[in-house]
Amino acid sequence: MDHASRLERILRGIAIAAMVLFFMFPIFWILLMSFQTNETILRNPPSMAFAPTLSNYAALLTGRLDTAAGTLDIDFMQNLKNSVILSVFSVAVALLLGVPAAYAFARHKFRGSEDIAFTLLSFRFAPPLLVVLPLALYFQDIGLADTYIGLIWVYQLICLPLILWIVRGYFEDISPDVEYAYRIAGHSWFATFRRIALPLAGPGIAAAGLLAFIFAWNNFVFALVLGSADKQPVTVGALAFVTASGIQYGQIAAAVVLSIAPTLALAIYAQRYLVEGLSLGAVKG
Amino acid sequence: MAVIELSDIVKRFKDATVLDGISLSADEGETLVLFGPSGAGKTVLLRLIAGVVEPDAGNVRLGGRDMRDVPPEARNVGMAFQNFALFPHMTAYDNIASPLAARRSAAERVREGVERVARLLKIDHVLHHSPRALSNGQKQRTALARALAGSPAVLLLDDPLRNVDAKLRFEMRLELPRLLAAERATTLYVTQDYREAMALGDRIAVMLRGRIAQLGTPEEIYLAPASLEIARLFGDPTINVLDVTPERDAEGPFVRLSRLRAPIDPGLDRAVGRPCALGLRPEAIRFVEAGQRGAIPVTIEAETPLNEKTVTLATTARGREILVSRPSGTSAPTEGLAHIAVDSAHALLFDRETGLRILPEGKRADVRGAAA
Numbered sequence: 001m002d003h004a005s006r007l008e009r010i011l012r013g014i015a016i017a018a019m020v021l022f023f024m025f026p027i028f029w030i031l032l033m034s035f036q037t038n039e040t041i042l043r044n045p046p047s048m049a050f051a052p053t054l055s056n057y058a059a060l061l062t063g064r065l066d067t068a069a070g071t072l073d074i075d076f077m078q079n080l081k082n083s084v085i086l087s088v089f090s091v092a093v094a095l096l097l098g099v100p101a102a103y104a105f106a107r108h109k110f111r112g113s114e115d116i117a118f119t120l121l122s123f124r125f126a127p128p129l130l131v132v133l134p135l136a137l138y139f140q141d142i143g144l145a146d147t148y149i150g151l152i153w154v155y156q157l158i159c160l161p162l163i164l165w166i167v168r169g170y171f172e173d174i175s176p177d178v179e180y181a182y183r184i185a186g187h188s189w190f191a192t193f194r195r196i197a198l199p200l201a202g203p204g205i206a207a208a209g210l211l212a213f214i215f216a217w218n219n220f221v222f223a224l225v226l227g228s229a230d231k232q233p234v235t236v237g238a239l240a241f242v243t244a245s246g247i248q249y250g251q252i253a254a255a256v257v258l259s260i261a262p263t264l265a266l267a268i269y270a271q272r273y274l275v276e277g278l279s280l281g282a283v284k285g
Numbered sequence: 286m287a288v289i290e291l292s293d294i295v296k297r298f299k300d301a302t303v304l305d306g307i308s309l310s311a312d313e314g315e316t317l318v319l320f321g322p323s324g325a326g327k328t329v330l331l332r333l334i335a336g337v338v339e340p341d342a343g344n345v346r347l348g349g350r351d352m353r354d355v356p357p358e359a360r361n362v363g364m365a366f367q368n369f370a371l372f373p374h375m376t377a378y379d380n381i382a383s384p385l386a387a388r389r390s391a392a393e394r395v396r397e398g399v400e401r402v403a404r405l406l407k408i409d410h411v412l413h414h415s416p417r418a419l420s421n422g423q424k425q426r427t428a429l430a431r432a433l434a435g436s437p438a439v440l441l442l443d444d445p446l447r448n449v450d451a452k453l454r455f456e457m458r459l460e461l462p463r464l465l466a467a468e469r470a471t472t473l474y475v476t477q478d479y480r481e482a483m484a485l486g487d488r489i490a491v492m493l494r495g496r497i498a499q500l501g502t503p504e505e506i507y508l509a510p511a512s513l514e515i516a517r518l519f520g521d522p523t524i525n526v527l528d529v530t531p532e533r534d535a536e537g538p539f540v541r542l543s544r545l546r547a548p549i550d551p552g553l554d555r556a557v558g559r560p561c562a563l564g565l566r567p568e569a570i571r572f573v574e575a576g577q578r579g580a581i582p583v584t585i586e587a588e589t590p591l592n593e594k595t596v597t598l599a600t601t602a603r604g605r606e607i608l609v610s611r612p613s614g615t616s617a618p619t620e621g622l623a624h625i626a627v628d629s630a631h632a633l634l635f636d637r638e639t640g641l642r643i644l645p646e647g648k649r650a651d652v653r654g655a656a657a
Contacts, residue, residue: 189356
């Protein structure tokens with residue numbers, strides 16, 4: 001395939017550049033905005049030339065927002081902490097429950113196993129608003145409203161089906177013979193699960209965990225309804241920047257940059273695992 | 286003492302009966318080859334003994350112990366899979382060490398055990414490689430080494446030479462009997478290659494459609510196959526099969542080959558008048574000079590040298606194709622008209638309807654065990 005003409009290569013380069021620009025420009029623009037004051041953001045026509053300022057970040061970190069109408073207390077750092085707590089624990093619980101379940105669904109075809117697996121997946125079909133109101137009422141009754149545990153529980157609706165279905169596919173791709181070989185060598189089924197199935201499905205588990213983390217991080221509705229200010233994540237917390245004296249674009253941009261940073265870092269870090277060793281080719285002759 | 290005892294094993298998958306009443310036993314140190322075409326149920330039978338598949342009916346006994354509800358890890362068997370089934374995330378060393386590690390042996394004992402089988406199989410120089418970095422032959426040896434490492438009482442080898450190249454297969458065919466003898470394990474060896482079966486087996490169980498069609502020593506199965514189907518599976522080039530109806534005259538029973546009278550074993554008298562198939566091994570036919578007694582005229586169509594032997598395809602006057610095999614280097618006509626003679630003492634007679642061999646009366650003693 002080395003016969004691509006010069007024109008072809010130039011066109012391909014332009015196409016790739018256009019794609020990258022299309023996807024990266026909003027992030028780049030947000031990054032620029034986060035270093036500008038509201039006045040420079042809103043000037044017309046917009047310009048790339050400005051005096052960078054760290055005031056937006058300073059406001060977020062100190063929790064004091066100075067606006068034309070006065071000083072406002074915002075608890076963005078608390079929101080960020082909530083996001084981390086909710087996402088990390090939701091994914092941890094979902095992995096703890098979902099990975100063994102996925103293994104069971106992949107390896108043992110029992111009566112109704114497909115139905116159960118599909119029911120779990122169908123949680124993803126339901127509009128969140130459908131379940132969130134009844135849940136809010138129940139949670140008030142049993143005292144789970146506005147608790148981390150309650151939110152993490154509800155977040156399982158997002159994380160568990162995702163992990164279950166992705167990881168199940170990875171387990172199914174492992175040749176059962178490899179597991180049989182380990183058992184015949186004298187290891188219990190649990191040792192086989194831990195030392196053969198888990199490491200071999202590792203990239204899949206990492207991918208599913210990462211996706212679940214992003215979905216949990218981006219969730220808005222559950223936390224809006226079921227949590228109060230001190231339990232809400234950044235997605236809900238960003239609402240605070242819509243103030244009486246206008247929308248604080250600078251702070252929103254800085255908040256967005258801070259809130260996508262963990263997921264972005266995680267994605268870049270996990271990318272290695274997602275690509276590396278996805279093929280189990282060494283098993284085949 | 287029988288180390289492996291199977292009685293009336295039945296296994297069904299959905300509606301298909303894969304194993305249909307298998308009874309088999311193997312003595313200590315014996316190598317029993319399970320031979321048959323793909324789909325005969327050989328692999329399922331091995332898995333059943335290993336304990337990763339449960340029988341629907343019947344009984345598996347290993348070393349005299351009933352294996353019902355005994356998990357694979359407690360059966361003391363070693364198994365090599367056709368697709369090797371190496372653990373891709375472990376080095377060859379850890380692969381081979383896994384049966385030893387499972388017993389929580391001391392690290393020193395594990396190392397000794399791994400090195401012993403690795404030396405035996407000549408893979409001691411690649412122990413630190415991952416399976417990915419091994420050649421097919423090395424993978425196959427690693428898989429074998431892993432099966433042997435735990436010194437299991439029962440060794441199950443599922444067509445281990447299937448996925449390796451011809452040269453290595455030949456080497457291993459020579460090497461394996463010595464290796465298996467050294468290990469003294471009772472071995473069940475699955476193969477689809479009749480040469481492998483004959484080279485390795487103390488006894489061969491021919492499996493067809495989930496049943497054992499014949500059980501016997503390699504010689505018995507080659508020289509006295511129980512049915513036409515088995516006769517066709519053993520031997521390369523395959524046995525010549527001619528439709529005949531035996532007749533009888535004053536000299537005894539005979540068949541007509543190209544209108545010539547070819548005497549058959551007097552013990553086959555009861556086959557007279559029945560539609561039969563005559564099986565003639567290609568090496569039981571030879572070229573003769575015209576005019577010799579029993580000479581049948583043929584036209585030579587093609588000749589194929591196969592190293593140690595040369596196979597000639599010839600057609601008779603009635604258009605029947607006959608394969609003739611002779612040692613390479615011996616002279617024979619290579620084209621045009623020729624004559625062949627049949628060594629009728631080696632002819633096998635099969636009932637055309639059932640495909641079963643018609644045994645010569647009074648000769649049963651010679652094929653003992655063949656129908657057992």
